[in-house]
Structure formats: structure tokens, C-alpha cells
Amino acid sequence: MSKSIIRLLIADDSADEAESLSNALRQAGYLLKTQRIEDIGTLDAALSKEAWDAVVCKSALPQLKISDVRQVLDKHHATCTMLLVTKKMAADEIRQAMAQGVRDVFMQGDWVRLGPAIEREIETGKAQQAHAETAETLRQLENRYRVMIETSQEAVAYCHEGVYVDANPAYLSLVGCANVDDLSTIPVLNLIDKNDHARFKNWLRKPDSHEGAQEFLALDSDGRGFAAEIAMSPIHLGGESCVQIFVRDVSKRKALEVKLQYLHQRDALTGTFNRPYFMQELARAIELAEKNKTATGLVGVEIVGLKDLNQSIGHAACDRMLMSVTRHLREHADKNHLLARTGGGQFSILLSGKNENENKKFIEDIRASAATVRFKEAGNDIPLSIAVNHVAVDGSVTDREKLLNRIFAADTQVTAPVRAGKASVAESKPVPETPKPSAANETHSPPASAAGKSSAAADFSGQISAALANNSIELFFQPIVNLHGEAREYFEVLPAIQMGNGEMLGADRFMPSAVNSDLASKIDRWMMQQCIEQLTQRQKDGQETSLFISLSDSALTDKILLQAAHQHLKATRLDAGRIYLQLSAAIVKKHNAAARLFVAEARKIGLNVVIAGLDSQRIGIDDLKEIDIAYIAIDCCSDTDSGVGAVNDSALRNAVALAKKLKTATIARRVENAEIFSLLWGAGVDYIQGDYLSPALTSPDHHFPEEQTLSSDVAQPAFNLRAAG
CATH class of the missing domain: 3.40.50.2300 (Response regulator)
Incomplete structure (x- = not known):
């Protein structure tokens, strides 16, 4: 009761x-x-x-x-x-x-x-x-789920025994149908390339037999194939047992993986294979020769005296010389030969395993053709000395370094050039026991990070004053490449001053002198003016370029900088959003109040602000809270002695987590090798930048190379800020 x-x-x-x-x-x-x-x-x-x-x-x-x-x-x-x-x-x-x-x-x-x-x-x-309440709740949930599915960018469909039952607009667009009724006449298998039919059918029969997504070659409405990530799960729809199919187009991700693989294997300047990849292939060749009792050949081509040339004609000219030699070698090498740049001016060619006579003929042809290489700079013939040597890869020597040492021997004798502008050729005398420096020590070093201990305290104020007076500071532009973010035409501006001996002096070396001599603010203003003029012209040409300008610590107290920039922007009618001002995390933390005021003033006139260098600065959410910043830049440091990129995994993930809290994106700078790409990708970094990815250019024009495109094929080669010795 x-x-x-x-x-x-x-x-x-x-x-x-x-x-x-x-x-x-x-x-x-x-x-x-x-x-x-x-x-x-x-x-x-x-x-x-x-x-x-x-x-x-x-x-x-x-x-x-x-x-x-x-x-x-x-x-x-x-x-x-x-x-x-x-x-x-x-x-x-x-x-x-x-x-x-x-x-x-x-x-x-x-x-x-x-x-x-x-x-x-x-x-x-x-x-x-x-x-009734449960039915209403279920109805609301179904409506909410339906809205989520309908508005989802992922293609979602439902099928029963291989026949479509329902699908969202994204899926209908994928298969080229106007509505679900049209879809009901199309077999589900039409989504998949015929080579993947068997695997797809087996999974469709037992959708719960495999956890997670699988990759298939799918077909769009025009029959074009694309890489797709497909997930399946059993579901009841309208009281009937169905299979829910999620289809995600991962072709862009696959293309990025191909590009990263390309970068992992290629030399940034010449587009030939790089030393790490070449050493892997050389190890395989040694193993095969030892196993099969066969032999192939290894050829070394070296521009002798490249460091001296670097001092006499400058970095840019030496880079162009390397590109010229690269094109020459690629014209004469067999397509099956493996050509790599294994040192500053050293190229290695692993022959394709032909017989000994053919290998000898190729070596003679390379030596003869090397003597015809000509190089001009500013209308002047530059004398070249090219050494060519070879060794057999027959398994008798299993140490890869020793093999390379034999073709790039320390006591190479080179005769004087026959005439200016034409290369002389000599055969190296092998000295297998003489150790050679690794390619990492011979590859170029950017001025921005090349300051030695002896030059760190040098006074360059005279050169800076002269460069400002003569308007001769050179600007180079390093591309910032999309990883997880939206594709943008981003470049960081890198200033450099050419010394009397042709050496390029980067900002890391001359800015301490600029700060000590009160010239830092003048450099900031000069760079701002130059960038506005550069962007104004590109805006007129219809190019959506944006430039990242690193400011000195003096910028926070410079009352003229933003005022002058504002007036210049109004006069040129340039979109201020194309400019990103980079402030160091250290100065933002140290002078937080001044930094907040500076950022507020910059944002008031439409300029963007980036906080850079979070790898070594313990900066927290409180330091950046309520500061309107566009990006957080993380520096991936490089060990210049070993050439191995080093990035603190914990610091990287903390910086990415901080960026997410601030609802902003991240840029990883100074990426010097491909080994850290997986770490950056897994951490969710949005953009990457560095010499390994692309060298700095003389103008903000950059096209990401396709898989088969080498930079040495480009008629106007990109200029590399790295020193050519």
C-alpha cells in the first residue's frame, strides 16, 4: 500500500x-x-x-x-x-x-x-x-547526433550488407551524389580502388574484427585515387544492424610525409642526397659486395680550396658555384648512380654496380668533364680546381668512413689551373688512415649562429654605422613551412652585414655591438621600413606574403618605432596584419609590464606579435595571460660540433601546451635536420623553419619542392645564408 x-x-x-x-x-x-x-x-x-x-x-x-x-x-x-x-x-x-x-x-x-x-x-x-521523457531525450540526442554528422567535414555513411542506408553531405559529395536516394544504387565497394577490394570486403563483413582505422586507396566521384583513412563500427540504425563508415582524406598528410622524407634524404642547398642517407646506402652496398663477392665503385669529386674561395668571392658566389658543379655532375651521372653532397665542397657518387670496365670509363668521363666546368661571378672567370678519385667497394673495407677518407684524402695534389675560369683536375692520393672531419663540420653555418668565442665580444659598431648610413644591410628571407597549421606565405627576415673580406655577419654576431653602441633601435626602425616597402610592393602584385621581424630588446622603450611604422603603413596603405614582430621570451618575462604595453600599442595599429625563444625561458601562463599574441616560437637548438639537432622534448611539449592554453599556434625555429621532425609532428607544432628545411633566400619567393624536384634544377638557385666553406 x-x-x-x-x-x-x-x-x-x-x-x-x-x-x-x-x-x-x-x-x-x-x-x-x-x-x-x-x-x-x-x-x-x-x-x-x-x-x-x-x-x-x-x-x-x-x-x-x-x-x-x-x-x-x-x-x-x-x-x-x-x-x-x-x-x-x-x-x-x-x-x-x-x-x-x-x-x-x-x-x-x-x-x-x-x-x-x-x-x-x-x-x-x-x-x-x-x-515519454526518455523518448524525448533520445529524440534530442538523435537530432544532436544528426546535426553533428550532417555538419561534420569527415565523410560518414551507413550501410547494410554492402548497400548504403544513409550518409552525410560530406560523404555524398565524396561519391558525387546529390542525395541519399541516388546513393542507394551505388555499391559501397565503389568507394575503394579494386586492388583493395578484398581487404575492404573482409573488414566490412566483420567490422569489429579490427580496432582503429586502416588506410585504403579510395576513389572520389571523378574516379581519382586518394589516400583515405577508414574506420568502421557496427551500429543499429532504425532497428536494423548496420555498419558505420568514417572516411578521412589523408592525402595532404601523406604528401607532407613524402616532403618530410624528401627533406630527410636531401641536401638543402644542392638537392642531391645528403650524407646520412648516402652513408646508409653505402653500408648496404658494402654488405651486398661482401655477401655476393661482387664489387662496385665509389667516386669522390671535391672542389679544392673552397674555404679560400669563400673568403675571396663570398658565400653567395660559392653557393652558386656548388649549384653549378651539382648540375654538371647530374648531367653526367647515370640515373642509377647515387649522387650525394657529403661535405662542404665534396660530392660522392656510388656507382650502380656495373662491370669494372664501365665503371672505369665513367670515372674517366667524370674526370675529363670536370676539367670543362666553368664558373663566372659578376662577369669574372673564377678559377676552379676539382679533384676526382675513386675506390672499389668490394667488401674488403667495411668501414664507411675509411672509404670516404680514401676518396677525399688530406694530401690531394692539384696542379695549377690551365686558364682562369676552367677547372683543373687531379687524382687524389689515397691516405686511408688520415681522419677527415664529418660533413656536419664542413657544411655551411648561418651567420646568425656562427659566432665564435673570439668574435662574440668583437666590436662591429663601425661596420653597423656604415651599413646604416649606406643602406647596405642585406635582408634574407627564410620560409616558415606549414606542418599542422594553415598554409601561409610566411618568411622570417634575417639581416646580415657583408664584411670587407666577403664574410657575411649575422644578427647574432653584430647585435650585441649594436646594443652596446645604442644602434639597436636604429636597426629595428630600418628593418621595419624596409619590410613595409617590400610588403607594399608584394601586396600590389597580389601576393599574400607576411614577414616576421625579430626586434631587439630596445624596442620596448623605443617610442619612435611604432609611431613611424604607423605613419608608414598609412602612407603605403599596407595591411598591417602582414607584419609579425618577434619579441624574445626573456625580455617579455623580465620587463613584463613594458612588454604588455608594447604589444597593446602594436595591436592597436594592426601589427601582430610573436613571443620567441621559449625553449630556454621558464615563462608561464601568468606572464603571457591577456597579451594578444599571434604565435609562440620555440627554438630547436643545434649542437654545432656534432651537427645533431637537439630539442628538449619536455620543454617543447610544455611550450605547445602553453600555446593551447593561450589559444595560439606554435612555430619551431632552427630546425637543422630531419631527425626531429617526428618529435615536432607528434608534439603538434603548427609551423617549422630552419636551414635544413630551406636556406634563407635573397627575396621572399619560395615554392616547397616536389618529391622529384631538386634545387639544383632551378635556373635561379636559392641563396644560402650559410658560409660556403
Whole structure:
């Protein structure tokens, strides 16, 4: 028996009979709250005030017809049940009353059954209400899920026994259908290239047999293949067992992986294979020669005296010389030969395993053709001395370094050039025991990071003043390449000053002198002016270039910098959003109030701000909170002695986590080798930049190389800021 109060409306024109019904229920142990009603008006008023559990109506009341009571209950959306009490009623009349909504009929005075019937109907009503609420919740969830699926950029479809049941707009677009009805006539297998049909069908039959996504070659509506990541899961749709299929186009990711693989294997300047990849292939060749008792050849081509040339004609000219020699070698090498740049001016060629006579002929041809290499710079013939040597790869020497030492021997003798501008050629005398420096030590070093201990404290204020007065500071532009972010035409601006001996002096070396001699602010203003003019011209040409300018610490207190920039921007009508000002994390942390004020002023005129160098600075969310910054730049440091890039995994992930909290993106700078790409990719870095990716250019024009495009094929080669020795 229920101990809760039963709220009961009694429709009866007799107060005594209504009281008799109430007393009978109370005597049976029920707790009641009752109200007697006599007509539709009092029923309407009672329902307006509060909720009731049941209405017990006396039959044969002309002023309270059953149909009228039902109508009032529906008007108030009342969930109370309706019961009928009668003295006498024919079976047809009972059936009619039940049809109008009466749940049960009782004889007058038969109150023993009335109480349990009311309890039963109350519980039934609660169950019906719970069911209705659950159904409404389910409907809302289905609608929400439907909206999510409909608006999802991922293609989602549902199929039953290989036939489509439903799909979202992204999937319909993928297969070229206007609606689901058109899709129902297309087999699911049409999505997959025929070479993957068997594997796809097996998975479709047992969608729960494989966890996670699998990669397939899928076909779009035009029949073009693309790399797709597909996930399946069994699901019930409309009471029917179906398979839910998610399709994600990963062709862009695959293309990026191909590009990263290309960068991992290639030399940044020449586009030939790099030393690490060449050493891997050389190890395989040694292993095959030892196993199969066969031999192939290894040829070394070296520009002798490249370091001296670097001092005499400068870095840019030496880079162009390397490109010229590279093109010459590629023209003469067999397509099956492996050509690599294994040192500053050293090229190694692993022959393709032909017979000894053919290898000798190739070596003679290379030596003869090397003598014809000519190079001009500024209209002047530059004398070249090229050494060519070779060794057999027959398994007798298994040490790769020793083999390279033999073709790049320390005591190479070279005769004087026959005439200016034409290369002289000599065969190296092998000295296998003479150790050679690794290629990493011979590859170019950017001025920005090449400062030695002896030059770190040097005073370059005179050269800086002269360069500012003569407007002769050179600007180079290093591409910032998309990794996880949106594709943008981003470049960092790198200033350099050419010394009297042709050496390029980078900012890391001359800026300390600029700060000590109060010239840093002048450099900041000069760079800002030059970048605005550069961007204005590119804006007129329809190019959406953006430049990243590293400012000195003096910028925070320079009241002229932003004012002059604002006036220049208004005069040129340049979109200020194309300029990104880079502030060091150290100065932002040290002078946080001044940094906040500077950023606010910069943002007021539309300039963007980047916080750079978070790898070594313990800067937290409180230091950057409420500062409107566009990017956080992380430096991937490089060990210049070993050439091995080093990045602190924990610091990197902390910086990325900080960027996410600030709802901004990240840039990894100074990426010097491909080994750290996987770390940067896994950490979720948005953009990457560095000499290994692309050297600095003389103008902000950069096209990411395709897999088969070598930089040595480009008619106007990119200029590399790295020193050519």
C-alpha cells in the first residue's frame, strides 16, 4: 500500500456520495487529498492550480460528460488518470467510455477494488511519463547526433550488407551524389580502388574484427585515387544492424610525409642526397659486395680550396658555384648512380654496380668533364680546381668512413689551373688512415649562429654605422613551412652585414655591438621600413606574403618605432596584419609590464606579435595571460660540433601546451635536420623553419619542392645564408 498522498478529484453532484468514497479509501489506509467538482468550470480551475493523480467521475452527470472531462485534461496536459463510478451501465456504454479515455469502471459502493486500481493507474502514469521523457531525450540526442554528422567535414555513411542506408553531405559529395536516394544504387565497394577490394570486403563483413582505422586507396566521384583513412563500427540504425563508415582524406598528410622524407634524404642547398642517407646506402652496398663477392665503385669529386674561395668571392658566389658543379655532375651521372653532397665542397657518387670496365670509363668521363666546368661571378672567370678519385667497394673495407677518407684524402695534389675560369683536375692520393672531419663540420653555418668565442665580444659598431648610413644591410628571407597549421606565405627576415673580406655577419654576431653602441633601435626602425616597402610592393602584385621581424630588446622603450611604422603603413596603405614582430621570451618575462604595453600599442595599429625563444625561458601562463599574441616560437637548438639537432622534448611539449592554453599556434625555429621532425609532428607544432628545411633566400619567393624536384634544377638557385666553406 502506498504511503504517499493520493491527490484525487471527485466529480459528483452529491457531497454525501463523494464523502462516502473518500472515507472508504481512508479506512483502507490511503492518504488522500481530495476536492469535489460539479462541472467543467470547477474542473478547469482545479487543474489550473495544481497537479492531480486521478479523476473519479460519476456517470450520468449531464454537466460533466466524459468527453468534456477528457478535453479539459488534454488542455492542461494533465497526466492524471480518469476512472468512472456507476450504479448501472450496459456493456456497450462501458466500451464507449473506455474509448473516450476512461481507464476503469467501478460499481457504486465497490470501493475494495478502487484503491488498488488508483495505485495501479498512478504507477502506470509515472511509467508512461518516464517513457515519454526518455523518448524525448533520445529524440534530442538523435537530432544532436544528426546535426553533428550532417555538419561534420569527415565523410560518414551507413550501410547494410554492402548497400548504403544513409550518409552525410560530406560523404555524398565524396561519391558525387546529390542525395541519399541516388546513393542507394551505388555499391559501397565503389568507394575503394579494386586492388583493395578484398581487404575492404573482409573488414566490412566483420567490422569489429579490427580496432582503429586502416588506410585504403579510395576513389572520389571523378574516379581519382586518394589516400583515405577508414574506420568502421557496427551500429543499429532504425532497428536494423548496420555498419558505420568514417572516411578521412589523408592525402595532404601523406604528401607532407613524402616532403618530410624528401627533406630527410636531401641536401638543402644542392638537392642531391645528403650524407646520412648516402652513408646508409653505402653500408648496404658494402654488405651486398661482401655477401655476393661482387664489387662496385665509389667516386669522390671535391672542389679544392673552397674555404679560400669563400673568403675571396663570398658565400653567395660559392653557393652558386656548388649549384653549378651539382648540375654538371647530374648531367653526367647515370640515373642509377647515387649522387650525394657529403661535405662542404665534396660530392660522392656510388656507382650502380656495373662491370669494372664501365665503371672505369665513367670515372674517366667524370674526370675529363670536370676539367670543362666553368664558373663566372659578376662577369669574372673564377678559377676552379676539382679533384676526382675513386675506390672499389668490394667488401674488403667495411668501414664507411675509411672509404670516404680514401676518396677525399688530406694530401690531394692539384696542379695549377690551365686558364682562369676552367677547372683543373687531379687524382687524389689515397691516405686511408688520415681522419677527415664529418660533413656536419664542413657544411655551411648561418651567420646568425656562427659566432665564435673570439668574435662574440668583437666590436662591429663601425661596420653597423656604415651599413646604416649606406643602406647596405642585406635582408634574407627564410620560409616558415606549414606542418599542422594553415598554409601561409610566411618568411622570417634575417639581416646580415657583408664584411670587407666577403664574410657575411649575422644578427647574432653584430647585435650585441649594436646594443652596446645604442644602434639597436636604429636597426629595428630600418628593418621595419624596409619590410613595409617590400610588403607594399608584394601586396600590389597580389601576393599574400607576411614577414616576421625579430626586434631587439630596445624596442620596448623605443617610442619612435611604432609611431613611424604607423605613419608608414598609412602612407603605403599596407595591411598591417602582414607584419609579425618577434619579441624574445626573456625580455617579455623580465620587463613584463613594458612588454604588455608594447604589444597593446602594436595591436592597436594592426601589427601582430610573436613571443620567441621559449625553449630556454621558464615563462608561464601568468606572464603571457591577456597579451594578444599571434604565435609562440620555440627554438630547436643545434649542437654545432656534432651537427645533431637537439630539442628538449619536455620543454617543447610544455611550450605547445602553453600555446593551447593561450589559444595560439606554435612555430619551431632552427630546425637543422630531419631527425626531429617526428618529435615536432607528434608534439603538434603548427609551423617549422630552419636551414635544413630551406636556406634563407635573397627575396621572399619560395615554392616547397616536389618529391622529384631538386634545387639544383632551378635556373635561379636559392641563396644560402650559410658560409660556403
